[in-house]
Structure formats: C-alpha cells, structure tokens
Amino acid sequence: MEEIDIITTGGIVLFKWGQGKLRGEPINTVIKDHLLADRTGESKAIVENYMIRWLSDNETSTIIMVVHVKTIKVDYIDLFIKEMMKKFKEQYLPNKTIVKSIMNTTVEETLKECQERTKQEKANKKMRKFEETEKGAEKAMKLKKAKGESKKKEETIIVGEGENKTYKFDGMKKQEKPKSNGSTLSKIFAGFNGTRIIDEAESLEQAEKIEKMLIEKNVNSEIAAQIKSNIQTLLNGKKVDTFTLRGTVIQGVTEVLTRIMTPTSPIDVAKEISEKKANGDVYTMVFLGVNGVGKSTSLSKMACWLTSLNYKVMIAACDTFRAGAVDQLAVHAQKLGITLYEKGYDTDPSAIARNALKRAKEDGYDVLLVDTAGRMQGNDALMKAIAKLVHSAQTDLVLFVAEALVGNDAVNQLTTFNRYIIDYAPNKQSKGVNGIILTKFDTIDDKVGAAISLTYCTGIPILFVGSGQHYTDLKLLDIDELISTLLK
Template identity: 45%
Template sequence: MSMGKSQSFNQFSKKKKKKNQTQANDHRENSSEDPAEDGGAVDSVTAARQQLRQSNSLKSGGRSSKNKQSASKVESQGVDYDSDEAEREYQRQRQFMMGPKKFVDEKDMKEVDLSVPTTADSMQQDIEEKRREFLGGDDDDLKHLGFCDSDEEIDFSNFKSLNQMKKDGEADEEETVSLFGRLTSAIKNVTGNKVLTKLDIQPILSEFSNSLTDKNVSVEIAQEICKQVEESLVGVKTASFTSIKTTVQKALVESIQKLLTPKRNIDILKEAVTAKKRGQVYSIVFIGVNGVGKSTSLAKTAYYLKTKGNLRVMLAGCDNFRSGAIEQLQTHASCLDVPLYQKGYKDDPAIIAKEALQDAKSKGFDVVLIDTAGRMQGNEGLMRALAKLVQLNKPDTVLFVGEALVGNDSIDQLTKFNQSLIDFAAHDNNPRVIDGIIMTKFDTVDEKVGTALNMVYSTGKPIVFVGVGQKYPHLKKLNVQTVITALMS
C-alpha cells in the first residue's frame, strides 16, 4: 500500500479512517508507542510515520513477505539505516506539526548556553579572588585616612591631610588653621581678669555655628550646642588668655559630648560572648532603605565577630525580595567561610529567620546575622513584613543601617522605621525597636561627620559602627572624642 508523497497529512488522516482493519491495528500499535499521539494533528504525524516507513520499504525495493522476517531481524540489531532515517524524518515532521515546545527544560537551556562551563575549580578561583578583594590587603586607597592602621576605632587625625591633598595647593594659610584656633583668636582681644559677657562670646559662637553646619550638623543642633557653650561661658572670670582658651575648649567638648552620648551603648562583641557563655544564640537583624550597605555591613560584622571573638557565625538570607540578594550573600558566606541559611526567593522572610535561628541552635552556632530586603520607610506593606520578622524572632539587636552622606534624611528614615516596628507589632505590648545604628560610607564624607551627631541627638540611639570602605576590615567604632576632633578640625 503506497501513498503519493504530495498528499497532505490531513487528507491522509481522513482517508486513514476508512482503511482496513490491518491498518487500524497498525496505527494502534504505533500510537501506543507515544501516548501524545492521540490528537488530530498528532494522528497525521502517526500517519506520516507510516507513510515514511512504507516509502522506505518501497525505496529498498519493498519487503516481500519473504524478506520481512530477515529485515525485522536486521532492524532489531539496530543496523537498518533506512528505518533510522525514517525515524529521524518522522521526528522532524512531528516537531514541525506540534510547533515549538511549550516548556523549556534544563536540557534545552544547556544546549543554548554558550558560556564557559562552570567547574568546581573555576568557582573556587572566583571565591579566592572575591575573598582577596573583600579582605583588602593592599589598602593604599584608605591608608592615608588611618583606617587600616587603627585596629578598631576610626582615626580622624588623617582626614585633614586628605583634604589638604585634595585642595592641593589651593589652600591658603587661613584654611589650614583649625576651627579651635580661629575661635580662640576671635577672643584674643579679651584680656585677663575679665568676666565674659554675651558680647565677648558672640563672635566665637557665630563662627562655631557656621563651622558645625558646614560639617553637616543641622542648624537646630548647632544652635543647641552654641546655647550650651554660651551658658557655660557667660559670667566666667578669666585669669589669662590661656585660661580663656581652655575654658572655651572645655565648654565646646562638654556640650558635644553630652549630645553625642546615647542613652544606651552597645558592644555587640561583649553581648555575643556573654550569650555564648549562657548557651544562647545571639542574633542581629540589619534593616534600612535600599542600597545603604546592609548586606556589606552584615558581612563586615560577621568578619568582626569571627576574628575578634572567635565566634561561630551563621548568615540568614531573609532578603528574598531583590533579585540577586541571596547570591550576593552566598558570595560573602563563601568568602567568610561561614554557612548561609537560605530558602531562595520563596517563603516568608520572618519564617526563614525563625528556621535559621533554630538551625543555628541545633548546630551549635553562636551568632546569627539576619539580612533583610531594603525598603523605603513609607512602604507600608514592606514595613509590616519587616515588623513581623522582628517581632516574631525578637532578635537580641536590631541595627538600622544608614548612609553618612544622606544627611538629615537618615533621621527621617530611622524615625519611621522605628515607628513602623511599633505600629505594626500586632498585639505585642513590648515590641522590639531599633537598638543602634551602623553608619555607612563614612569614607565618602571627609570630616563632615555632622550626620552622626544629628542622628544620635535626634534619636538617642548609639552609633555601633561606621563603615569606612567596601572591605571587611572597614568597620570601625566611632567614639565621641574622635567626632569632636573631626568637628574641630
């Protein structure tokens, strides 16, 4: 039985229904090979298969009942090239009739992926490279700021040299004189044995106020400092010029110190070590708006706790909102050689954090650092989700991460994040709020440390760390004296 090659498959399909029982049986036999061949179009494909088989049979001179047996024998040994060709043609026609694939599987993806294949070796190499990058080493870019030499605390004494380098010769004699030098020279004419009046102090205070606002201190806080200085100076009897200088300096330092001293100080290393001694897992949640440096600060904190406290740290990937966030954290985990608890981009971050804490407890880890997605302070949905994570897990410390360079907006951010934790705490009467601040990108603000002052003054929260670069060791403590030094420079 042969068909003209020009005959369409549909025609063939219609005619096929009228064919004799033998053919119908043949068809059933063929269709049972592929359950997908039940639809109309697929019927014609089956017919094509038959047609091709038959035409092949003709091509090879036709198989008489005599030679059929030997042919099938050869076929079963897999050397019947005509049959193979027919099968290939059948598959080609079938693909054509069925149209493009609806689902792309891993095999298809591999076929079109022309990138260099990733091997275990090349992955290890990438991690080594990243580790070198994050650990620093050759830190010339920051050496002149004193960041690398100071072990834990930020040293502003070199800020001036940086500014000087930047100005590179532009600076005249006057610019190199410190604020304090300028202030005391303003009262040079006040002789000894004099009771200081408001009038004597006025030039000092207006100069001081301008200098503070130049360094990003808000006008309100600058006025507050000036008021305190004025109160401590008016009516003071000066013995000599030297004592006037000392009196002014003392008054300034004291007032800034008062403003910068938060209600509670946090030493996370001490707290984590104490928790470990009690057999508890110490947890920190990092929160803040998008791109401020939460994940980087988390990685720096892991490095800090690992190297200074020899603590066993686990990371928890609870930013399953931003694409790439988990991979970014995995890179940090690999570089730091700490585990990452993650569930990819699904599940509730609050639950992932809970599971991470349980996992850490069961495996004997000392610290869990929880990364969260960045969000704007006005986004109610995301703020609710954050409040849920914090209230459900009650971490030991909630750290707000903010950029030093955003100025007063960081106060708005922190205030609203804190309020959201309270407002969306469901029926919790004792909600967890923000405990402290990590101020990032301090390396980009020179000695304009005013934002630090503004934040502590307006929120009463301590600055636990400042970020002074992109590498792991670039996490420093900020003490009041160093801020004062920077403000007075």
C-alpha cells in the first residue's frame, strides 16, 4: 500500500498516510477525471503506474482513497477500505475531528487484520470454473447481450401503452416563498446582543462571517465576496438588533444570488412549444452531458411532464454506444405511453436524430426529446460528434445535465460542450447550451453553493432540478428556495 487519503466531498484532505511520495498526482487525477466528472458508480481507476480504489460515505461526506502499485495484486484491498471507513466513522463522527496518531495506528492494525482474514479465506476457498466466477459470469452476459444487440439495425418505432396513471407536477408551478429557519445565521450571530448602530468595522466583521459560511457551503469565492460587499454596505451605519441583523443578511444574500441566478432572457419551455405547435412545427430538445449524471432519467421526467400538458411526445434513442441504453428508454416509453424512435446500437446518432425529426413531423408530434451518449469533454472526436447531432436535429433547446454536487470540473465540462456546439454550428449562429438540469438535488442538503457557481462561471441558467426517482420529481428552479436552503 503506497498511500491512503481521507478527503471530504468538497476536496479537503482530513488525513493522509503513506510510505513515500507518489510520482505525479494520481489522487488529483482521479478526483478530476472520475469523482467529479464521471460519477458512474466506479470505485477504481488506473493512473500511470498506480491502481487507485475509493469508497464514499454520505453520512460523513467523505471519501477514502487507497493507492498501490498496479503490478502488485492486493487481495485484501476491498475489505480494507470497508473496514477503514467503518473505523474512521467511529472516530470522526462524535466530534468531527481526527487524531493523526490514533488514525495511523488504526491504519496499520486494520492492514494486518485484513491481510490475515484474506489469507485464511483463500486457504478455505475451493477452486471454481471461470464461468462460475463473478468476472466469468459478467463476460458471459456481455457476450450474450452483444449477440442480441447486433441484430437490431432496422428503424423501429415503439409506441408505449402507458400505465393509465395521472401525473401531477406541483414543482412546475410557482411555489409559496419558503421561510428560512435561520439556524446557520443564529449560530453566526450568537454573540450579537442588544440593539445598536453598526459601524464600518463591525459591518465588515459580520459580512466576513457570512462570506466564510458561504465558502464552506461550496459557494464560489468571487460570489461570496460580492455578497460580503453587499451585506457590508447594507449594515454600515444601520441601527439593528439580532432579528433585523438576520433579515438584513438574508436581503444581502438574496439580492446578489437573484441577480446571478435569474436568466437575462427567461426560457418558458411550455410557451415555446406551443408557439412552434401553432406553426405546425416540432420542438426539439437535446440532453447532453458526461457519463452517469442522469440524462436518460431526466429526459423521461421531461417527457412525463410534457405529456401531462397534453403535448404529443416522441423520444429519439441516440445513445448507440452504452449497452442497454436503448432498452432503458424503451422501458420508460412503455410506462409513459410515449413513442420511441430507435435504430439499435452502433449506428450514426446524428442520422437517427435527423430521421426521428423527419418522422415526428410526418406523424404530427409536438416535441422530440433526443437522448445522447455520455462523453468526456477532452475527447475531440466525440465532442465534434455531439455538436453535429445537435445541429442535425435542428435543436430548439440544448440542456446540459449535471449532478447537483458539482465542482470546478463541471464548469470546464459545460464550457467545453458549449464551445463545441457554437464553433461547429453550420451557420455559425448557434447559441450553444441553453440551460442546465441539476440531478440529485434532494441529496445535497445545504451544499448548494457549487450549483450556484456553475451558473455564475458559465452564464448559463439552471432551468430544472431533479429531486427524486419518480417521474414527477422534476421541478423548475426556485431561487427563493435555493437561498432558503443555503441559509438553513
């Protein structure tokens, strides 16, 4: 074992144990290329000469990462990571602190325990045939699936029967403004007593407390600085007590975030669809992003919402790369009673999008939703391909799908996707990505700062958020709710 790191999901290193200095920066590479970008459920990666394995924990918002030389087989590593996470939580949760000497001892003892347990288990284990092993069974399934998929090349129109359900989307309506319970602010202002006029020094002190709190919740430092300046201006020379102080801070935060999060040109999807429908045309939406962020699920939620508004919807299956992608959409289409246009796997996605649009126009559909394969922004060929697809479908709305707990790499991803779509537009007049869908919004508690930063750094608005596993768990972004969540 070369190195063991325990980090927060925000990137703060809580503990490091190692035998020596690693060559290069394998940990940073994994964080950038896998944890922040891919999020497909992977738990290992090879970086140069190292194998890195990791395990995340939602309760502590931490990740344990273990590094060893890739040419050395470490049989006990999975067991070790699980045991270490368990022991780390026992030490960390009571006081949210780590005593390095104790943790060093814990690491060494756990290594010995796992080595002995694995050695004993191997001694008791009988030899199995390859097809009986997990890897053998997995390979057999892949071969079976590939054989079945190779036959699917013809154009197929699948009309889902539906489940005769009525879907209600309360989150697509303007909600009553939520009230922050102010628990975070109460802690910050615990030492503020009485009523008095705030001078310049104290206004700066109170504003800096808010700035620190926002940065701890993943808000971009530039945004936090803007809010600090706004709050300082509002407080300076003002007569306040604890109650009015809290209200002034909420006002300062709200003014800046509302300015950042409100799009300069509001997008009303339902209105735009109606306008195209009135002209006898089809409204096309393309969903794109990196692997594993929930594009197909978000598309299905969007399809459900649009059908609840009585629009006639067709889905185009243009993810012809990922095994099972077309079948996954077929299941959603069947449940929702929506038409799916597909031509199987290993076919040109742009051609599928173009033919699906032609068919949608011929058959009188109102909306075409285009699913795409996930891709990393550094792959030039795949990025050019997605730009070609967007323009082949004569897209009206390009939606970038990202997880709510995003980092700086997501900003780079979105910026790159946007640039390729603009640069490779046939008429050089494309507006690029129009909006963002944030998935898993219900899992981030008050760590919404990174989502705010995504819009601030790119200028592209968050239009929708996914907040669950049901088809109706899609809603419009409510800025008031976002601010309330940030300050709760």
